[in-house]
Amino acid sequence: MGQLAAEKHTKYILQIEKKKDDIESALTEHLRINGAYWGLTTLDILGNLKAVEQEAVISWVMSCQHESGGFGGNIGHDPHLLYTLSAIQILSLFNKTQILNIPKVSTYISTLQNKDGSFSGDKWGEIDTRFSYLAICSLSLLNSLDKINVEKAVEYIISCKNLDGGFGCTPGAESHSGQIFCCVGALAITGCLHYVDKDLLGWWLCERQVKSGGLNGRPEKLPDVCYSWWVLSSLIMIDRVDWIDKEKLVKFILECQDIENGGISDRPDDAVDVFHTYFGVAGLSLLEYPGLKAIDPAYALPVDVINRLFLK
Amino acid sequence: MDSDEDERIPLSQRPEWSDITPVPQDDGPNPVVPIAYSEEFAETMDYFRAVYLADERSHRALQLTSEAIHFNAGNYTVWQFRRVILEALNADLHDELEFVEHLASKNSKNYQLWHHRRWVAEKLGSEAAGRELEFTKNIFLNDAKNYHAWSHRQWVLQNLGGWEDELAYCDKLLEDDIFNNSAWNQRYFVITRHPGLGGIEGIRDSEVNYTIKAILTKPENESPWRYLRGLYKNNMKAFVTDSKVSTLCLKVLTSKVNCVFALSLLLDLLVHGFEPTQDLKNALESLIPESNNLDSDVAARVCLVLEIMDPMRVNYWRWRKSSLSSHVEDGVKNLSVH
Numbered sequence: 158m159g160q161l162a163a164e165k166h167t168k169y170i171l172q173i174e175k176k177k178d179d180i181e182s183a184l185t186e187h188l189r190i191n192g193a194y195w196g197l198t199t200l201d202i203l204g205n206l207k208a209v210e211q212e213a214v215i216s217w218v219m220s221c222q223h224e225s226g227g228f229g230g231n232i233g234h235d236p237h238l239l240y241t242l243s244a245i246q247i248l249s250l251f252n253k254t255q256i257l258n259i260p261k262v263s264t265y266i267s268t269l270q271n272k273d274g275s276f277s278g279d280k281w282g283e284i285d286t287r288f289s290y291l292a293i294c295s296l297s298l299l300n301s302l303d304k305i306n307v308e309k310a311v312e313y314i315i316s317c318k319n320l321d322g323g324f325g326c327t328p329g330a331e332s333h334s335g336q337i338f339c340c341v342g343a344l345a346i347t348g349c350l351h352y353v354d355k356d357l358l359g360w361w362l363c364e365r366q367v368k369s370g371g372l373n374g375r376p377e378k379l380p381d382v383c384y385s386w387w388v389l390s391s392l393i394m395i396d397r398v399d400w401i402d403k404e405k406l407v408k409f410i411l412e413c414q415d416i417e418n419g420g421i422s423d424r425p426d427d428a429v430d431v432f433h434t435y436f437g438v439a440g441l442s443l444l445e446y447p448g449l450k451a452i453d454p455a456y457a458l459p460v461d462v463i464n465r466l467f468l469k
Numbered sequence: 470m471d472s473d474e475d476e477r478i479p480l481s482q483r484p485e486w487s488d489i490t491p492v493p494q495d496d497g498p499n500p501v502v503p504i505a506y507s508e509e510f511a512e513t514m515d516y517f518r519a520v521y522l523a524d525e526r527s528h529r530a531l532q533l534t535s536e537a538i539h540f541n542a543g544n545y546t547v548w549q550f551r552r553v554i555l556e557a558l559n560a561d562l563h564d565e566l567e568f569v570e571h572l573a574s575k576n577s578k579n580y581q582l583w584h585h586r587r588w589v590a591e592k593l594g595s596e597a598a599g600r601e602l603e604f605t606k607n608i609f610l611n612d613a614k615n616y617h618a619w620s621h622r623q624w625v626l627q628n629l630g631g632w633e634d635e636l637a638y639c640d641k642l643l644e645d646d647i648f649n650n651s652a653w654n655q656r657y658f659v660i661t662r663h664p665g666l667g668g669i670e671g672i673r674d675s676e677v678n679y680t681i682k683a684i685l686t687k688p689e690n691e692s693p694w695r696y697l698r699g700l701y702k703n704n705m706k707a708f709v710t711d712s713k714v715s716t717l718c719l720k721v722l723t724s725k726v727n728c729v730f731a732l733s734l735l736l737d738l739l740v741h742g743f744e745p746t747q748d749l750k751n752a753l754e755s756l757i758p759e760s761n762n763l764d765s766d767v768a769a770r771v772c773l774v775l776e777i778m779d780p781m782r783v784n785y786w787r788w789r790k791s792s793l794s795s796h797v798e799d800g801v802k803n804l805s806v807h
């Protein structure tokens with residue numbers, strides 16, 4: 158097992174940015190802005206954000222903005238909440254949200270709210286509690302939550318609560334750790350955690366830990382590093398993180414590292430990617446692994462970034 | 470790639486595309502390394518950008534989006550433009566169902582694909598219900614927990630109908646795999662939302678019997694235990710007084726294997742005022758004979774057994790134990806107020 162190969166992971170992330178010529182990068186072209194957020198946040202947690210060319214990143218992010226105010230996954234792509242939050246998060250990392258036309262971006266987001274309080278991800282109307290989180294987190298980072306009907310938004314999220322205390326993508330849909338993160342995160346940001354059945358949900362979440370120490374996303378599923386983030390951040394937000402075996406989870410995440418070339422995979426011995434590298438490092442940060450910046454469980458950004466935004 | 474797509478003629482050599490100048494990906498202010506990945510894919514995307522920028526809503530553009538999606542079903546902009554074209558051409562959406570089915574047979578975990586499917590089904594309306602239910606059923610043959618497919622199925626039931634056989638379908642899935650949490654969730658969805666079933670109260674009895682049977686087959690299966698609890702969600706009195714529940718706990722405890730969920734349920738019963746029988750106390754005692762615990766409180770003893778049996782969650786069970794006393798304190802506080 159050993160330790161976190163922090164230097165190797167930094168190198169791995171920096172190298173992805175340069176490697177635009179392989180098939181993996183072609184397939185992810187349309188969501189490059191998500192990839193950039195995962196990579197840059199990982200670097201920041203590792204204390205190496207300075208290693209990237211800030212100006213180049215920022216001007217690229219800004220050129221992903223659509224005339225509607227929303228952001229696409231890359232230049233020339235259509236806007237979606239998924240990409241808009243990543244753009245705002247990246248700008249937050251660099252303390253540059255002020256270069257945004259905030260009323261315009263927040264109007265784009267607010268027009269995606271539906272009558273029942275739910276959010277569509279784009280103008281095509283798909284509804285999912287993930288989009289509620291994306292909208293609420295984005296607007297909160299821009300200090301513009303007053304642009305939407307928060308009460309209705311919260312009401313919709315609560316209507317997705319299940320008998321196990323968890324949340325699904327729509328009312329009645331199965332509880333899933335990823336959706337739970339989104340719902341609990343949105344409720345945390347809006348100050349509505351009292352609607353969560355914390356003890357019941359906490360038990361369901363800690364039942365996600367399997368013998369290997371890793372966490373799964375649903376009963377009887379395999380453990381996966383990305384759930385270290387979704388389950389763990391939810392447990393922290395509802396103040397029940399001591400209910401899992403943290404040491405065993407740390408060990409599981411460390412076992413998923415590629416010690417030689419950097420990067421973290423979903424399970425030991427699988428291929429690494431930037432997505433799981435981010436979730437692994439962010440998970441370790443939540444577990445207070447030494448040498449890492451603390452990350453905020455609701456905003457998924459380093460705590461110092463959040464403090465800079467809200468405590469100024 | 471499919472064999473029928475093997476002999477792909479480059480777009481640059483197809484006469485019907487000769488009027489189009491392809492547009493390469495703009496990677497922003499930084500000069501980009503020459504692209505070395507699949508030339509075919511790159512070419513398709515270059516032509517796609519050209520028709521997209523020209524907003525060309527034509528049959529050939531539709532065909533081009535098919536090719537682009539076959540290369541990469543995750544590209545959100547391509548899908549979105551495809552819908553714009555379909556609307557403009559007033560295309561036959563039954564063909565579109567086939568297109569999606571073909572794609573889903575290769576990758577059924579793509580968000581765009583499901584979003585698109587719903588868009589098509591919504592346009593077709595209730596005539597689509599049967600085919601949509603069948604479509605998700607086929608997905609479940611290979612992946613019975615596919616989250617997208619479940620979400621689609623629930624949407625179909627609520628918006629297009631087709632509830633009639635849904636409970637039987639849940640039976641079938643649980644027969645195949647009793648651990649399938651998605652099927653248990655669907656079962657709850659049906660009994661609480663099926664417009665013809667009359668809600669939990671009416672169906673509780675038969676559902677409790679069904680669930681108890683499932684639990685006794687595999688007591689380590691967390692899903693039916695939670696389902697059982699859900700059946701009594703708004704009726705604690707029935708939960709505590711229904712002897713079927715405590716008998717179930719007793720049976721599992723007596724077997725002495727996989728007792729964690731039974732103990733947990735027993736704890737819930739006790740917290741809500743259930744008076745344990747001597748049989749239950751004995752069964753509990755025989756689980757940790759060596760400890761000969763001094764704690765006379767049954768609930769506290771249950772917690773202790775759980776701490777030993779489920780060490781990974783020892784802090785949770787300790788917390789449950791510590792909140793037993795605060796329950797008492799709460800009770801005392803309330804007494805002094807009233």
Ligand SMILES: [Zn+2]
Nearest residue numbers: 381382383423
């Ligand atoms: Zn994963």
